Amino acid sequence: MDERGLHRLIGTIIAPEHLEDDCAVVPCADRLMVVSTDMLHETTDFPAGMTDWQAGWMAVAVTLSDVASMGAAPGQVLLAVGLDRPERLRGIMEGARDCCAAFGAELVGGDLDAHSELTLVSTGIGWVEPGYLVRRRGARPGDAVAVTGRLGEAQAALNGWEQHRRELLEPQPRVREGQALARAGVSAMMDISDGLALSLYDLLAVNDCGFAIDTARLPLPAGVPVEEGRLLALYGGGDFELLFCAPQGVVPVAGVEAHVIGEVIDERVVLADGEPLEPRGYLHEWSG
Numbered sequence: 001m002d003e004r005g006l007h008r009l010i011g012t013i014i015a016p017e018h019l020e021d022d023c024a025v026v027p028c029a030d031r032l033m034v035v036s037t038d039m040l041h042e043t044t045d046f047p048a049g050m051t052d053w054q055a056g057w058m059a060v061a062v063t064l065s066d067v068a069s070m071g072a073a074p075g076q077v078l079l080a081v082g083l084d085r086p087e088r089l090r091g092i093m094e095g096a097r098d099c100c101a102a103f104g105a106e107l108v109g110g111d112l113d114a115h116s117e118l119t120l121v122s123t124g125i126g127w128v129e130p131g132y133l134v135r136r137r138g139a140r141p142g143d144a145v146a147v148t149g150r151l152g153e154a155q156a157a158l159n160g161w162e163q164h165r166r167e168l169l170e171p172q173p174r175v176r177e178g179q180a181l182a183r184a185g186v187s188a189m190m191d192i193s194d195g196l197a198l199s200l201y202d203l204l205a206v207n208d209c210g211f212a213i214d215t216a217r218l219p220l221p222a223g224v225p226v227e228e229g230r231l232l233a234l235y236g237g238g239d240f241e242l243l244f245c246a247p248q249g250v251v252p253v254a255g256v257e258a259h260v261i262g263e264v265i266d267e268r269v270v271l272a273d274g275e276p277l278e279p280r281g282y283l284h285e286w287s288g
């Protein structure tokens with residue numbers, strides 16, 4: 001059983017539309033509040049050699065990435081710490097605080113308990129005017145499909161490409177870019193935490209159209225052979241770039257480094273170079 005299968009179960013218990021986006025959306029006077037929470041564990045999320053400061057940074061970055069994907073401005077963050085050793089706390093809190101500060105958020109609370117495996121749960125709140133909210137749903141046939149930054153860098157580092165360790169250990173949420181894309185009029189957006197392929201299937205699940213990408217157009221990790229780089233870009237997790245669809249004429253958006261990688265099509269399929277793309281990537285799995 002994997003994460004996506006269990007999400008379907010959750011969708012039979014709470015309203016399934018609550019599972020459609022990177023954040024929950026809560027009306028709040030004349031603005032919308034978006035909220036995301038994410039859990040990280042030492043064994044699955046903190047690679048060997050990661051510092052405590054980097055673990056705190058990453059916990060906040062992954063949540064701010066979800067906030068960014070809605071076109072929202074980060075506001076407040078809470079961090080719950082399941083702490084294995086007390087001497088780790090200072091570094092973790094400083095990393096979390098510094099990531100908040102770097103992206104215009106404030107760390108305003110959290111929780112603390114003792115736990116055998118270091119576990120960080122970050123909750124991020126963001127704010128957006130109703131006209132600029134962007135959801136995963138909204139893609140239209142003929143839109144361009146595009147991504148910010150480069151893909152596959154975090155997984156490249158895990159594969160031993162040392163020049164990409166910083167991207168793995170200190171992900172940079174595309175906070176400024178998310179808001180600029182929203183204001184420019186993109187039609188659908190999400191962040192890519194589990195790899196491009198799974199993210200395209202996540203978009204497919206909530207849109208009435210499909211996606212055709214051209215692998216020659218993927219922005220690949222620098223210094224990695226092209227064939228390996230292409231696999232990393234399609235199936236590697238941990239990138240935290242934005243994947244978005246944009247009506248013709250919207251991209252390029254000033255100040256946003258993005259690459260068009262394909263287009264939205266009528267047929268509800270995900271194609272890469274004309275063939276169905278394997279729905280493979282980073283998935284939490286359970287045995288049995």
Ligand SMILES: Nc1ncnc2c1ncn2[C@@H]1O[C@H](COP(=O)(O)OP(=O)(O)O)[C@@H](O)[C@H]1O
Binds near residue numbers: 007
């Ligand atoms: N245990 C849960 N209860 C309710 N909603 C959940 C749960 N786990 C995940 N979700 C929701 O499912 C959607 C997908 O989750 P996830 O894959 O973690 O998104 P993301 O990769 O953006 O963090 C999100 O809207 C998230 O809020």
Ligand SMILES: Cc1ncc(C[n+]2csc(CCOP(=O)(O)OP(=O)(O)O)c2C)c(N)n1
Binds near residue numbers: 044062194236282
């Ligand atoms: C040991 C280890 N493997 C891989 C990564 C890269 N990485 C960071 S988050 C992530 C996947 C996304 O995490 P998840 O808990 O699924 O977050 P969500 O999709 O909910 O944002 C990956 C592959 C890592 N940081 N550490």
Ligand SMILES: [Mg+2]
Binds near residue numbers: 022066069191192193
């Ligand atoms: Mg997300």
Ligand SMILES: [Mg+2]
Binds near residue numbers: 038
């Ligand atoms: Mg999540």
Ligand SMILES: [Mg+2]
Binds near residue numbers: 193194282
């Ligand atoms: Mg994930």
